Amino acid sequence: MTAETQIDSYLTALRLHLGPLTIAEREEIVKEIAAHVRDSAEEPGASVETVLARLGPAEALAAQYREGLLIRQASRSNSPLVLLRATLRLAAKGVSGILVFFLAIFGYAVGGGLVLTALLKPIFPANTGVWFDGEGHFMSSGVLFPPPGSQAHEVLGFWYLPLALIAGSLTLLATTWAIQTSLRVSQRWQSRL
Protein backbone atom coordinates (compact mmCIF):
# COMPACT_ATOMS: atom_id res chain seq x y z
CA MET A 1 0.00 0.00 0.00
CA THR A 2 1.30 3.45 -0.82
CA ALA A 3 1.33 6.15 1.83
CA GLU A 4 -1.63 7.93 0.22
CA THR A 5 -3.83 4.83 0.12
CA GLN A 6 -2.90 4.07 3.73
CA ILE A 7 -4.02 7.56 4.76
CA ASP A 8 -7.17 7.28 2.67
CA SER A 9 -8.21 3.96 4.14
CA TYR A 10 -7.57 5.25 7.67
CA LEU A 11 -9.69 8.33 7.01
CA THR A 12 -12.45 6.26 5.39
CA ALA A 13 -12.59 4.03 8.46
CA LEU A 14 -12.64 7.09 10.71
CA ARG A 15 -15.47 8.68 8.72
CA LEU A 16 -17.43 5.43 8.89
CA HIS A 17 -17.13 5.12 12.67
CA LEU A 18 -18.00 8.77 13.23
CA GLY A 19 -21.42 7.94 11.79
CA PRO A 20 -23.70 9.45 14.47
CA LEU A 21 -22.16 12.93 14.17
CA THR A 22 -23.46 15.54 11.73
CA ILE A 23 -21.76 15.58 8.32
CA ALA A 24 -20.18 18.97 9.02
CA GLU A 25 -18.66 17.80 12.31
CA ARG A 26 -17.49 14.56 10.77
CA GLU A 27 -15.77 16.22 7.81
CA GLU A 28 -14.10 18.75 10.09
CA ILE A 29 -12.66 15.96 12.25
CA VAL A 30 -11.49 13.99 9.21
CA LYS A 31 -9.88 17.11 7.74
CA GLU A 32 -8.06 17.84 10.99
CA ILE A 33 -6.79 14.27 11.39
CA ALA A 34 -5.70 14.26 7.74
CA ALA A 35 -3.68 17.43 8.34
CA HIS A 36 -2.18 15.85 11.46
CA VAL A 37 -1.09 12.72 9.58
CA ARG A 38 0.45 14.69 6.69
CA ASP A 39 2.25 17.11 9.02
CA SER A 40 3.64 14.48 11.36
CA ALA A 41 4.69 12.16 8.54
CA GLU A 42 6.97 14.97 7.32
CA GLU A 43 8.80 15.17 10.62
CA PRO A 44 12.31 13.69 10.53
CA GLY A 45 12.36 9.94 11.05
CA ALA A 46 8.58 9.56 10.79
CA SER A 47 6.56 7.58 8.27
CA VAL A 48 2.84 7.39 7.56
CA GLU A 49 2.84 3.95 9.14
CA THR A 50 4.31 5.04 12.46
CA VAL A 51 2.10 8.14 12.53
CA LEU A 52 -1.07 6.08 12.01
CA ALA A 53 0.09 3.58 14.63
CA ARG A 54 0.57 6.41 17.14
CA LEU A 55 -2.94 7.68 16.43
CA GLY A 56 -4.36 4.28 17.27
CA PRO A 57 -7.08 2.36 15.40
CA ALA A 58 -9.56 4.63 13.57
CA GLU A 59 -12.39 2.92 15.40
CA ALA A 60 -10.95 3.75 18.84
CA LEU A 61 -10.29 7.35 17.85
CA ALA A 62 -13.84 7.75 16.55
CA ALA A 63 -15.18 6.20 19.76
CA GLN A 64 -13.47 8.91 21.82
CA TYR A 65 -15.21 11.59 19.77
CA ARG A 66 -18.60 9.86 19.90
CA GLU A 67 -18.42 9.22 23.63
CA GLY A 68 -18.04 12.87 24.51
CA LEU A 69 -20.63 13.95 22.00
CA LEU A 70 -23.51 11.66 22.92
CA ILE A 71 -23.48 12.51 26.61
CA ARG A 72 -22.89 16.22 25.94
CA GLN A 73 -25.74 16.47 23.46
CA ALA A 74 -28.03 14.43 25.66
CA SER A 75 -27.46 16.59 28.73
CA ARG A 76 -28.97 19.46 26.70
CA SER A 77 -31.65 17.44 24.94
CA ASN A 78 -35.23 16.90 26.08
CA SER A 79 -35.93 13.93 23.83
CA PRO A 80 -36.65 10.75 25.84
CA LEU A 81 -35.03 8.68 23.10
CA VAL A 82 -31.75 10.61 23.18
CA LEU A 83 -31.76 10.67 26.97
CA LEU A 84 -32.45 6.95 27.26
CA ARG A 85 -29.64 6.16 24.82
CA ALA A 86 -27.25 8.25 26.88
CA THR A 87 -28.31 6.61 30.14
CA LEU A 88 -27.82 3.24 28.49
CA ARG A 89 -24.24 4.29 27.70
CA LEU A 90 -23.88 5.43 31.30
CA ALA A 91 -25.28 2.11 32.54
CA ALA A 92 -22.47 0.29 30.75
CA LYS A 93 -20.01 2.18 32.94
CA GLY A 94 -21.07 1.25 36.42
CA VAL A 95 -23.61 0.65 39.11
CA SER A 96 -24.75 4.26 39.47
CA GLY A 97 -25.28 4.37 35.70
CA ILE A 98 -27.51 1.29 35.89
CA LEU A 99 -29.51 2.95 38.66
CA VAL A 100 -30.00 6.08 36.54
CA PHE A 101 -31.09 3.92 33.62
CA PHE A 102 -33.76 2.08 35.63
CA LEU A 103 -34.98 5.28 37.26
CA ALA A 104 -35.28 6.78 33.78
CA ILE A 105 -37.34 3.85 32.51
CA PHE A 106 -39.52 3.96 35.65
CA GLY A 107 -40.03 7.73 35.45
CA TYR A 108 -40.96 7.68 31.79
CA ALA A 109 -43.31 4.72 32.27
CA VAL A 110 -45.17 6.31 35.19
CA GLY A 111 -45.29 9.80 33.66
CA GLY A 112 -46.21 8.58 30.19
CA GLY A 113 -48.81 6.20 31.67
CA LEU A 114 -50.52 8.98 33.61
CA VAL A 115 -50.68 11.26 30.56
CA LEU A 116 -52.03 8.42 28.43
CA THR A 117 -54.79 7.56 30.89
CA ALA A 118 -55.70 11.25 31.12
CA LEU A 119 -56.17 11.32 27.35
CA LEU A 120 -58.25 8.14 27.49
CA LYS A 121 -60.63 9.57 30.09
CA PRO A 122 -62.89 11.39 27.55
CA ILE A 123 -62.97 8.27 25.35
CA PHE A 124 -63.65 5.69 28.11
CA PRO A 125 -65.12 7.83 30.91
CA ALA A 126 -66.53 4.86 32.86
CA ASN A 127 -63.32 2.83 32.61
CA THR A 128 -60.87 5.54 33.65
CA GLY A 129 -60.41 6.85 37.15
CA VAL A 130 -59.39 6.17 40.76
CA TRP A 131 -61.56 3.71 42.68
CA PHE A 132 -62.11 3.25 46.40
CA ASP A 133 -64.16 0.51 48.04
CA GLY A 134 -67.09 1.13 50.42
CA GLU A 135 -64.78 1.44 53.46
CA GLY A 136 -62.66 4.12 51.87
CA HIS A 137 -59.67 1.92 50.96
CA PHE A 138 -57.90 2.51 47.70
CA MET A 139 -58.70 -0.22 45.17
CA SER A 140 -57.18 0.64 41.85
CA SER A 141 -56.58 3.37 39.30
CA GLY A 142 -55.94 3.80 35.61
CA VAL A 143 -57.93 2.47 32.67
CA LEU A 144 -59.71 -0.79 33.48
CA PHE A 145 -61.67 -3.13 31.23
CA PRO A 146 -64.19 -3.98 32.61
CA PRO A 147 -64.41 -1.20 35.23
CA PRO A 148 -64.34 -2.36 38.90
CA GLY A 149 -67.59 -3.81 40.31
CA SER A 150 -70.48 -2.04 41.97
CA GLN A 151 -68.87 -1.96 45.46
CA ALA A 152 -66.19 0.37 44.07
CA HIS A 153 -66.80 4.03 43.51
CA GLU A 154 -64.76 6.33 41.36
CA VAL A 155 -63.70 9.45 43.28
CA LEU A 156 -62.34 11.93 40.76
CA GLY A 157 -64.86 12.01 37.92
CA PHE A 158 -63.74 14.32 35.14
CA TRP A 159 -61.16 15.85 37.48
CA TYR A 160 -59.15 12.76 36.59
CA LEU A 161 -58.17 14.33 33.26
CA PRO A 162 -56.48 17.54 34.48
CA LEU A 163 -55.05 15.89 37.60
CA ALA A 164 -53.51 12.91 35.76
CA LEU A 165 -52.28 15.25 33.02
CA ILE A 166 -50.54 17.52 35.53
CA ALA A 167 -49.14 14.64 37.63
CA GLY A 168 -47.92 12.86 34.48
CA SER A 169 -46.33 15.97 33.02
CA LEU A 170 -44.59 16.77 36.29
CA THR A 171 -43.26 13.20 36.49
CA LEU A 172 -41.94 13.43 32.92
CA LEU A 173 -40.33 16.81 33.62
CA ALA A 174 -38.75 15.57 36.84
CA THR A 175 -37.42 12.47 35.06
CA THR A 176 -35.93 14.56 32.25
CA TRP A 177 -34.33 16.93 34.74
CA ALA A 178 -32.94 14.05 36.83
CA ILE A 179 -31.38 12.36 33.78
CA GLN A 180 -29.86 15.60 32.50
CA THR A 181 -28.40 16.33 35.92
CA SER A 182 -26.84 12.89 36.26
CA LEU A 183 -25.41 13.12 32.74
CA ARG A 184 -23.86 16.48 33.58
CA VAL A 185 -22.42 15.15 36.82
CA SER A 186 -20.99 12.09 35.06
CA GLN A 187 -19.51 14.30 32.36
CA ARG A 188 -17.74 16.47 34.90
CA TRP A 189 -16.61 13.41 36.77
CA GLN A 190 -15.33 11.81 33.58
CA SER A 191 -13.37 14.83 32.47
CA ARG A 192 -11.61 14.92 35.83
CA LEU A 193 -10.56 11.28 35.71
Place this chain on the structure above:
Amino acid sequence: MAKTRTTAAEADQPDRWEAQLRKGAVEMAALASLWRGRLYGLEIIRFLENHSRLALAEGTIYPILNRLKAEGLLTSEWVEAEAGHPRKYYSLTETGRQRLRVMAEAWTSFSRGLTELLQPVLEEQENIQ
Protein backbone atom coordinates in the same frame (compact mmCIF):
# COMPACT_ATOMS: atom_id res chain seq x y z
CA MET B 1 -1.99 -18.96 43.47
CA ALA B 2 -4.00 -16.38 45.39
CA LYS B 3 -0.80 -14.70 46.46
CA THR B 4 0.47 -14.39 42.89
CA ARG B 5 -2.75 -12.71 41.87
CA THR B 6 -2.51 -10.15 44.68
CA THR B 7 1.06 -9.30 43.76
CA ALA B 8 0.15 -8.84 40.11
CA ALA B 9 -2.75 -6.57 41.03
CA GLU B 10 -0.57 -4.53 43.36
CA ALA B 11 2.09 -4.09 40.72
CA ASP B 12 -0.53 -3.05 38.20
CA GLN B 13 -2.12 -0.37 40.37
CA PRO B 14 0.54 2.37 40.40
CA ASP B 15 0.54 2.32 36.58
CA ARG B 16 -3.18 2.72 36.41
CA TRP B 17 -3.08 5.45 39.00
CA GLU B 18 -0.41 7.32 37.10
CA ALA B 19 -2.34 6.93 33.85
CA GLN B 20 -5.43 8.44 35.48
CA LEU B 21 -3.39 11.25 36.95
CA ARG B 22 -1.98 12.10 33.51
CA LYS B 23 -5.38 11.89 31.90
CA GLY B 24 -6.78 14.36 34.41
CA ALA B 25 -3.98 16.79 33.72
CA VAL B 26 -4.24 16.69 29.91
CA GLU B 27 -7.24 18.98 29.74
CA MET B 28 -5.52 21.65 31.82
CA ALA B 29 -2.24 21.16 29.96
CA ALA B 30 -3.95 21.58 26.58
CA LEU B 31 -5.51 24.84 27.75
CA ALA B 32 -2.17 25.98 29.20
CA SER B 33 -0.34 25.33 25.92
CA LEU B 34 -2.57 27.96 24.29
CA TRP B 35 -1.95 30.64 26.93
CA ARG B 36 0.51 32.58 24.76
CA GLY B 37 -1.35 32.24 21.50
CA ARG B 38 -2.96 29.98 18.94
CA LEU B 39 -1.52 26.57 18.03
CA TYR B 40 -2.69 23.66 15.88
CA GLY B 41 -3.11 20.10 17.14
CA LEU B 42 0.37 18.78 16.32
CA GLU B 43 1.98 21.90 17.81
CA ILE B 44 0.00 21.35 21.01
CA ILE B 45 1.21 17.73 21.16
CA ARG B 46 4.84 18.75 20.62
CA PHE B 47 4.51 21.66 23.06
CA LEU B 48 3.25 19.32 25.78
CA GLU B 49 6.07 16.86 25.09
CA ASN B 50 8.69 19.58 25.35
CA HIS B 51 7.32 21.59 28.26
CA SER B 52 5.93 18.86 30.46
CA ARG B 53 6.43 15.17 30.73
CA LEU B 54 3.01 14.60 29.28
CA ALA B 55 3.75 12.23 26.44
CA LEU B 56 0.27 11.36 25.18
CA ALA B 57 -1.13 8.87 22.80
CA GLU B 58 -1.55 11.26 19.88
CA GLY B 59 -5.13 10.19 19.29
CA THR B 60 -6.14 11.39 22.76
CA ILE B 61 -5.62 15.09 22.28
CA TYR B 62 -7.95 15.69 19.32
CA PRO B 63 -11.18 14.46 20.95
CA ILE B 64 -10.24 16.49 24.05
CA LEU B 65 -9.73 19.65 21.97
CA ASN B 66 -13.08 18.94 20.33
CA ARG B 67 -14.75 18.71 23.71
CA LEU B 68 -13.07 21.83 25.10
CA LYS B 69 -14.29 23.68 22.05
CA ALA B 70 -17.84 22.40 22.52
CA GLU B 71 -17.66 23.60 26.13
CA GLY B 72 -16.81 27.08 24.88
CA LEU B 73 -13.29 27.14 26.34
CA LEU B 74 -11.61 27.15 22.93
CA THR B 75 -12.33 28.52 19.48
CA SER B 76 -10.80 27.27 16.27
CA GLU B 77 -10.07 28.59 12.80
CA TRP B 78 -8.72 27.00 9.64
CA VAL B 79 -5.60 28.67 8.34
CA GLU B 80 -4.03 27.98 4.95
CA ALA B 81 -0.43 26.87 5.36
CA GLU B 82 2.58 26.50 3.11
CA ALA B 83 2.32 22.76 3.61
CA GLY B 84 -0.43 22.73 1.00
CA HIS B 85 -3.28 21.90 3.36
CA PRO B 86 -5.03 24.09 5.91
CA ARG B 87 -4.43 23.60 9.64
CA LYS B 88 -6.94 23.97 12.41
CA TYR B 89 -5.65 26.48 14.96
CA TYR B 90 -7.08 26.64 18.45
CA SER B 91 -7.11 29.60 20.80
CA LEU B 92 -8.48 30.24 24.28
CA THR B 93 -11.77 32.07 24.66
CA GLU B 94 -12.24 34.50 27.54
CA THR B 95 -14.13 31.72 29.40
CA GLY B 96 -11.20 29.40 28.68
CA ARG B 97 -8.69 31.87 30.12
CA GLN B 98 -10.79 32.29 33.25
CA ARG B 99 -11.21 28.55 33.67
CA LEU B 100 -7.47 28.00 33.24
CA ARG B 101 -6.67 30.62 35.90
CA VAL B 102 -8.98 28.85 38.35
CA MET B 103 -7.50 25.46 37.42
CA ALA B 104 -3.93 26.75 37.81
CA GLU B 105 -4.63 28.13 41.27
CA ALA B 106 -6.39 24.96 42.40
CA TRP B 107 -3.64 22.76 40.98
CA THR B 108 -0.83 24.76 42.58
CA SER B 109 -2.36 24.88 46.03
CA PHE B 110 -3.26 21.20 45.79
CA SER B 111 0.22 20.10 44.74
CA ARG B 112 1.88 22.37 47.34
CA GLY B 113 -0.19 20.69 50.03
CA LEU B 114 0.64 17.23 48.74
CA THR B 115 4.35 17.98 48.43
CA GLU B 116 4.41 18.95 52.08
CA LEU B 117 2.59 15.76 52.94
CA LEU B 118 5.02 13.66 50.90
CA GLN B 119 8.16 15.38 52.20
CA PRO B 120 8.84 12.80 54.94
CA VAL B 121 8.40 9.96 52.43
CA LEU B 122 10.87 11.52 50.01
CA GLU B 123 13.39 12.38 52.76
CA GLU B 124 13.39 8.82 54.01
CA GLN B 125 14.05 7.59 50.49
CA GLU B 126 16.98 9.96 50.14
CA ASN B 127 18.44 8.69 53.41
CA ILE B 128 18.20 5.09 52.20
CA GLN B 129 19.91 5.96 48.95
